[in-house]
Amino acid sequence: MFEAINQNVCRYAAFSSEELATFNQLLAHKSIAKKQFLLHEGDVCRFEAYIVKGCIKSYFIDSNGFEVILTFGIEDWWVSDIDSFCTQQPSRMFIETIEDSELLLLTHQTKEQLLTKIPKFERVFRLMVQRHLASYQERLFADHAKTAQERYEYFLAKYPYISQRIPQHLIAAYLGISPEFLSKIRKRMFTNRSK
Amino acid sequence: MFEAINQNVCRYAAFSSEELATFNQLLAHKSIAKKQFLLHEGDVCRFEAYIVKGCIKSYFIDSNGFEVILTFGIEDWWVSDIDSFCTQQPSRMFIETIEDSELLLLTHQTKEQLLTKIPKFERVFRLMVQRHLASYQERLFADHAKTAQERYEYFLAKYPYISQRIPQHLIAAYLGISPEFLSKIRKRMFTNRSK
DNA sequence: CGCGACGTTGATTTGCCTCAACGATTGTGG
DNA sequence: CCACAATCGTTGAGGCAAATCAACGTCGCG
Secondary structure, three states: OOHHHHHHHHOOOOOOHHHHHHHHHOOEEEEEOOOOEEEOOOOEOOEEEEEEEOOEEEEEEOOOOOEEEEEEEOOOOEEOOHHHHHHOOEOOOEEEEOOOEEEEEEEHHHHHHHHHHOOHHHHHHHHHHHHHHHHHHHHHHHHHHOOHHHHHHHHHHHOHHHHHHOOHHHHHHHHOOOHHHHHHHHHHHHOOOOO | OOHHHHHHHHOOOOOOHHHHHHHHHOOEEEEEOOOOEEEOOOOEOOEEEEEEEOOEEEEEEOOOOOEEEEEEEOOOOEEOOHHHHHHOOEOOOEEEEOOOEEEEEEEHHHHHHHHHHOOHHHHHHHHHHHHHHHHHHHHHHHHHHOOHHHHHHHHHHHOHHHHHHOOHHHHHHHHOOOHHHHHHHHHHHHOOOOO
């Protein structure tokens, strides 16, 4: 049950089995069906969740009612609204399951306990956040410098597992294009072999 | 000399004056003229820099040779390529002064020393990175959900100090639009009073 | 003075959106 | 187990936001 998450954190620092046991005791397990909200706009984000199994999206709703997808999460990823979680201010985003999912949760309180008991976790979370930051920087660059088709190809190459289990219109919402246009891009890519 | 930076880090955790003295001893001071590179694509980023005075941009160059600006930094901001700095891998970005600047630098080595001597700094940097992350999330949302004019107005409102001291075409490069189009937006905004 | 950096303006083009209509597939209640 | 509704993807016509290209004005500065 905790194997995967323990391997996950051990990528960032070395932990003894006692430390890992302490860590694991602070985690809450949660099963949740698909199409359920883990977080709703206006609510305070009370968790950081490690995905044991399942598929989850986090997104904003724009002024026209369209989803702007920030991230997809699958097995071995973390999801949260870090900003709301840390400040304990109401969130502006939604986090919603796409498939039935199993999670391991840290709350604000258990995370603080963890950081107090095992300060090395400060480093783990710092490094995790840094990697997230780097990927946002890369995405910003892609959004500004590349065409929709290039971004789609990049997405397919980078997240082959995700692109196979997610409906196409959600990928469009992630890329920032309309579902119709993504359909046209795909047609272009798969019929006309010219890049 | 160290007043501003000490206040900066004290926003995230409490430090004694001895701790701050230790911190300050690990910082290197650097003066640098405008239009100089602090980091060049292909080089490893060896610093995290606190800006005592000046103005700095970090950016990528896209395949057409255009700048895609990630961030502007002015007084009381930090600049670095966190990804390259942490992994000590070659960077893909440029960091360049826009004005004559004064910096306080941490190197990979001095940062590790700092974290070892005063582990509370783990928390400081974690919280700093988290705030950066939140601002990238917001920017991604704005890029996908708002028009160029809305993004420009938002930029003016959020960074009034920056927008006054930076040439207009750099703001365009930050917003992800052409300088010509920004000029047309401004004309629209300032002649026709309709939003 | 003359050159380079910066901003503006207009004409034209284009990448992507919107709207509308239509299959295909899934799933769900009767 | 079928009927019907959602959900999802495709296609085409038309439109708009923003890019591109080209020309020109202005300022600061070596």
